[in-house]
Amino acid sequence: MKVLVPVKRVIDYNVKVRVKADGSGVDLANVKMSMNPFDEIAVEEAIRLKEAGKADEIVVVSIGVKQAQETLRTALAMGADRAILVVAADDVHTDIEPLAVAKILKAVIDAEAPGLVIAGKQAIDNDMNATGQMLAALTGWSQATFASEVGIDGDHAVVTREVDGGLQTIKVKLPAIITADLRLNEPRYASLPNIMKAKKKPLDEKTAADYGVDVTPRLTVVKTSEPPVRQAGIKVGSVDELVAKLKEAGAL
Amino acid sequence: MTFEISYEQRMLVDTVRGFIKDELTPLEEMIEQTGALPDDTARAVFKKSSALGLYGMNIPEEFGGGGLSCLDQMMVEEQFGHTTDILIRRAFGNVYEVLLSCTGAQVDRWLTPAVKGERVCSIAFTEPGAGSDAAGIKTKAVRKGDKWVLSGMKHYISDGSFSDFFVVTAVTDPSKGHRGISMFLVDKGMPGFSLGRDQAMMGIRGTSHLDLHFDEVELTDDHLLGTEGEGLKLALSVLGRVRLAQVAARAIGKSTKILQMTLDHARDRHQFGQSLGDFQMVQQMLADSAIEINAARAALWDCAAQLDAGQDVRTKISALKVQGAETLGRVVDRAVQIYGGMGFSKDLPIERYYRDARIYRIFDGASEVHRSVIAKTMLKGSTSVFDPWSA
Ligand SMILES: Cc1cc2nc3c(=O)[nH]c(=O)nc-3n(C[C@H](O)[C@H](O)[C@H](O)COP(=O)(O)OP(=O)(O)OC[C@H]3O[C@@H](n4cnc5c(N)ncnc54)[C@H](O)[C@@H]3O)c2cc1C
Ligand SMILES: Cc1cc2nc3c(=O)[nH]c(=O)nc-3n(C[C@H](O)[C@H](O)[C@H](O)COP(=O)(O)OP(=O)(O)OC[C@H]3O[C@@H](n4cnc5c(N)ncnc54)[C@H](O)[C@@H]3O)c2cc1C
Numbered sequence: 001m002k003v004l005v006p007v008k009r010v011i012d013y014n015v016k017v018r019v020k021a022d023g024s025g026v027d028l029a030n031v032k033m034s035m036n037p038f039d040e041i042a043v044e045e046a047i048r049l050k051e052a053g054k055a056d057e058i059v060v061v062s063i064g065v066k067q068a069q070e071t072l073r074t075a076l077a078m079g080a081d082r083a084i085l086v087v088a089a090d091d092v093h094t095d096i097e098p099l100a101v102a103k104i105l106k107a108v109i110d111a112e113a114p115g116l117v118i119a120g121k122q123a124i125d126n127d128m129n130a131t132g133q134m135l136a137a138l139t140g141w142s143q144a145t146f147a148s149e150v151g152i153d154g155d156h157a158v159v160t161r162e163v164d165g166g167l168q169t170i171k172v173k174l175p176a177i178i179t180a181d182l183r184l185n186e187p188r189y190a191s192l193p194n195i196m197k198a199k200k201k202p203l204d205e206k207t208a209a210d211y212g213v214d215v216t217p218r219l220t221v222v223k224t225s226e227p228p229v230r231q232a233g234i235k236v237g238s239v240d241e242l243v244a245k246l247k248e249a250g251a252l
Numbered sequence: 253m254t255f256e257i258s259y260e261q262r263m264l265v266d267t268v269r270g271f272i273k274d275e276l277t278p279l280e281e282m283i284e285q286t287g288a289l290p291d292d293t294a295r296a297v298f299k300k301s302s303a304l305g306l307y308g309m310n311i312p313e314e315f316g317g318g319g320l321s322c323l324d325q326m327m328v329e330e331q332f333g334h335t336t337d338i339l340i341r342r343a344f345g346n347v348y349e350v351l352l353s354c355t356g357a358q359v360d361r362w363l364t365p366a367v368k369g370e371r372v373c374s375i376a377f378t379e380p381g382a383g384s385d386a387a388g389i390k391t392k393a394v395r396k397g398d399k400w401v402l403s404g405m406k407h408y409i410s411d412g413s414f415s416d417f418f419v420v421t422a423v424t425d426p427s428k429g430h431r432g433i434s435m436f437l438v439d440k441g442m443p444g445f446s447l448g449r450d451q452a453m454m455g456i457r458g459t460s461h462l463d464l465h466f467d468e469v470e471l472t473d474d475h476l477l478g479t480e481g482e483g484l485k486l487a488l489s490v491l492g493r494v495r496l497a498q499v500a501a502r503a504i505g506k507s508t509k510i511l512q513m514t515l516d517h518a519r520d521r522h523q524f525g526q527s528l529g530d531f532q533m534v535q536q537m538l539a540d541s542a543i544e545i546n547a548a549r550a551a552l553w554d555c556a557a558q559l560d561a562g563q564d565v566r567t568k569i570s571a572l573k574v575q576g577a578e579t580l581g582r583v584v585d586r587a588v589q590i591y592g593g594m595g596f597s598k599d600l601p602i603e604r605y606y607r608d609a610r611i612y613r614i615f616d617g618a619s620e621v622h623r624s625v626i627a628k629t630m631l632k633g634s635t636s637v638f639d640p641w642s643a
Contacts, residue, residue, distance in 0.1 A: 070259045189267040192305030192318050
């Protein structure tokens with residue numbers, strides 16, 4: 001079975017994010033970029049399926065700027081077999097919206113015919129949490145989102161999902177779209193030998209136009225702002241004073 | 253002419269940094285408190301790191317190592333500086349390049365097992381009467397038939413209690429001065445070889461520093477490393493890269509980590525109604541640390557690239573040994589200052605970093621010795637260390 005894993009290049013989760021002075025977005029100049037952590041989990045899960053003999057090829061896809069090939073190389077160094085880069089933007093500040101991404105992925109699926117897609121549940125930059133679901137709609141495949149456990153059982157996947165009330169286990173027919181949640185696994189580090197091997201693994205370069213997908217944004221960002229700074233607290237001397245202050249603030 | 257970090261280098265550094273952060277840093281405080289890394293923890297660390305190919309990365313692939321170029325090696329050594337001496341030894345190995353001089357049966361007995369981490373090696377040059385003056389040693393190896401008889405003592409031998417074998421310098425021809433010194437590979441447990449006390453040190457807790465006693469230890473020619481009488485020449489030719497890696501690069505890594513922590517503290521700590529970072533005198537300390545780290549790393553990369561190109565960089569290595577060690581000394585001193593009372597307290601690791609940093613200016617050649625080397629080279633007419641146009 002071939003497994004397709006879409007991976008996104010995002011601002012590194014350790015970076016202290018700065019909003020651009022004009023409020024048009026987040027400043028990405030000279031900022032460390034990495035693979036979206038949920039996508040790392042997805043790549044790891046695909047590798048584990050391959051190691052368990054349930055998958056035989058892992059293809060990773062990234063859609064965005066040319067520099068996303070570094071993200072793909074990271075996935076190759078972790079253990080993916082082959083990569084496809086779909087260049088869809090020149091400027092690192094351009095975010096390709098989930099629907100456009102899903103349409104391109106649909107076209108990649110048509111060409112690659114994978115038996116399973118494992119994506120991250122969301123990207124940590126815009127937190128859309130939509131691509132996997134949209135892709136399921138476009139392909140008409142089953143979806144199993146927020147996976148914390150994945151098993152392959154013949155032509156089905158058995159997926160434990162993290163839902164509000166607890167855990168839910170569902171069985172979906174393959175091919176299917178799975179999106180990875182935080183607790184699915186702990187991604188491995190790329191080993192030195194695998195980093196060296198990654199150089200020689202194939203990386204195909206395409207453009208959004210090759211797939212006939214229009215990536216023009218449909219959404220307009222009105223404003224980006226820093227979260228409000230937490231106000232300094234005050235100390236109160238007694239419960240009576242606390243109650244009085246809360247009333248004053250209209251909280252009681 | 254730019255140093256562009258390749259994605260392989262970045263990935264390798266990410267792996268090493270991630271490994272240190274997840275697997276090694278959490279062990280540091282326990283080692284500091286107990287003074288030792290338990291053997292089973294050491295084995296577990298080694299197992300994980302060697303599975304990732306992170307042990308012996310400096311050794312060529314043909315001998316089972318990672319085959320990194322000198323520049324790549326310096327990049328990872330810098331990251332090693334983010335953790336402690338003993339954890340570096342167990343996770344990544346101090347596999348000295350001097351072992352690459354092994355020939356014939358020596359390869360399987362000493363080199364290969366050292367690269368695989370099956371046997372660990374220490375360098376034993378220093379004696380109570382001979383530190384900076386490595387040619388002043390008293391330990392001697394005397395020819396007796398087809399054997400050598402080794403007698404004498406060494407001290408401060410790092411990792412001595414864990415190591416399986418030692419590279420030992422000994423006088424083989426007292427009439428020839430520094431040209432009468434040879435190197436021997438000596439296994440722990442050989443008759444006549446005994447371990448002395450573990451010298452307690454100011455810092456780098458967890459690493460042992462042993463006295464070694466050789467009482468008529470019988471060695472065959474198989475134990476002679478390199479050519480008879482060329483021990484110090486061989487040491488000089490290969491220890492340069494060790495210095496660059498284990499002192500300069502690691503010191504730069506330590507400085508980088510310490511400055512990151514200091515920046516966070518300067519941002520978060522408020523006094524007089526403002527953050528410490530708002531005081532200009534604190535700003536000066538932060539900026540000076542950044543300037544010095546930046547300069548040292550640029551010099552390191554330049555030197556490493558030249559070493560890869562096969563150029564003679566001995567004077568530059570001396571310069572970097574001093575620059576790395578002294579940058580670290582200043583950066584960590586400023587860190588203690590900016591942390592204030594917390595920098596002096598044992599609740600935070602800053603005071604440990606301060607103690608651990610001090611030895612960098614002493615071992616692998618004291619700053620003064622390296623400065624002498626630099627000055628003498630320049631006075632003799634070779635000025636490329638500061639004037640590339642003169643070479
Ligand atoms: C923690 C630690 C680990 C060590 N690990 C090892 C090891 O694994 N293997 C090993 O063989 N050795 C090891 N050593 C020994 C180390 O290499 C020596 O301490 C070092 O070479 C300095 O020698 P010394 O201590 O005898 O000082 P000395 O040689 O007595 O020098 C003392 C000082 O005198 C000055 N000085 C000396 N010579 C000159 C000169 N020519 N010009 C100007 N000033 C000079 C310098 O200021 C120097 O710091 C270790 C030492 C320590 C403390
Ligand atoms: C061993 C020890 C013994 C002590 N004993 C006592 C004691 O007996 N009684 C007692 O009351 N306290 C005691 N202290 C506390 C000591 O007086 C404080 O640590 C000291 O006043 C510094 O305050 P701080 O640690 O809060 O550092 P901070 O006030 O946070 O200062 C940290 C650093 O910020 C910088 N800085 C701060 N303010 C300014 C400024 N205005 N301009 C420029 N730079 C600035 C300086 O570099 C300073 O070192 C002791 C502390 C130690 C470590």
